[in-house]
Amino acid sequence: DAGVTQSPTHLIKTRGQHVTLRCSPISGHKSVSWYQQVLGQGPQFIFQYYEKEERGRGNFPDRFSARQFPNYSSELNVNALLLGDSALYLCASSLPNRLAGNYEQYFGPGTRLTVT
Amino acid sequence: GQQLNQSPQSMFIQEGEDVSMNCTSSSIFNTWLWYKQDPGEGPVLLIALYKAGELTSNGRLTAQFGITRKDSFLNISASIPSDVGIYFCATNRDDKIIFGKGTRLHILP
Numbered sequence: 695d696a697g698v699t700q701s702p703t704h705l706i707k708t709r710g711q712h713v714t715l716r717c718s719p720i721s722g723h724k725s726v727s728w729y730q731q732v733l734g735q736g737p738q739f740i741f742q743y744y745e746k747e748e749r750g751r752g753n754f755p756d757r758f759s760a761r762q763f764p765n766y767s768s769e770l771n772v773n774a775l776l777l778g779d780s781a782l783y784l785c786a787s788s789l790p791n792r793l794a795g796n797y798e799q800y801f802g803p804g805t806r807l808t809v810t
Numbered sequence: 811g812q813q814l815n816q817s818p819q820s821m822f823i824q825e826g827e828d829v830s831m832n833c834t835s836s837s838i839f840n841t842w843l844w845y846k847q848d849p850g851e852g853p854v855l856l857i858a859l860y861k862a863g864e865l866t867s868n869g870r871l872t873a874q875f876g877i878t879r880k881d882s883f884l885n886i887s888a889s890i891p892s893d894v895g896i897y898f899c900a901t902n903r904d905d906k907i908i909f910g911k912g913t914r915l916h917i918l919p
Contacts, residue, residue, distance in 0.1 A: 727907065736900075736909030739906045742907075
């Protein structure tokens with residue numbers, strides 16, 4: 695079975711540009727979450743989407759936005775890139791089940807974004 | 811904000827040794843997750859815990875959900891070279907998943 699896939703794997707942008715990162719969840723998973731991981735830190739939560747609706751949002755500026763499509767794939771968009779946006783961007787999919795307390799997330803390999 | 815404190819930050823051990831690491835918080839949580847991340851890859855879920863006092867094993871890995879619900883422990887028995895990597899604890903609150911800063915495990919030849 696295919697795991698979570700992300701594209702592209704690497705990306706180099708300059709300050710002020712815009713970037714779109716893509717994610718396809720595990721088949722059958724309806725929830726997608728995005729994380730930013732800077733070197734030496736744990737992943738920082740950006741967004742979670744479930745059934746195309748934003749379910750959670752982390753402490754990130756409005757330059758960061760996302761959406762989920764009917765096939766449950768997702769895009770993360772970042773506008774007006776800053777040097778500090780350089781990081782590994784991780785996508786994770788899950789079968790959120792609040793009643794069972796199941797928040798296990800399965801991560802993709804990430805997109806390495808470098809802003810120069 | 812809510813913070814997960816992982817310790818130690820890094821560890822250097824000999825192959826074959828047992829490893830113990832923990833994660834603490836000042837807040838109470840209902841879920842504890844342990845992940846491992848290899849260089850250039852995304853984190854991989856190792857163990858999920860949902861009940862205070864729960865002890866769960868996955869091969870040589872054992873994790874426990876602290877009885878106070880403010881901490882969790884991960885133990886690795888008889889370490890092998892492929893155990894090298896960064897181990898993260900994580901939890902969830904209000905649909906946000908929070909990660910610790912990780913424990914980096916090094917195995918000496």
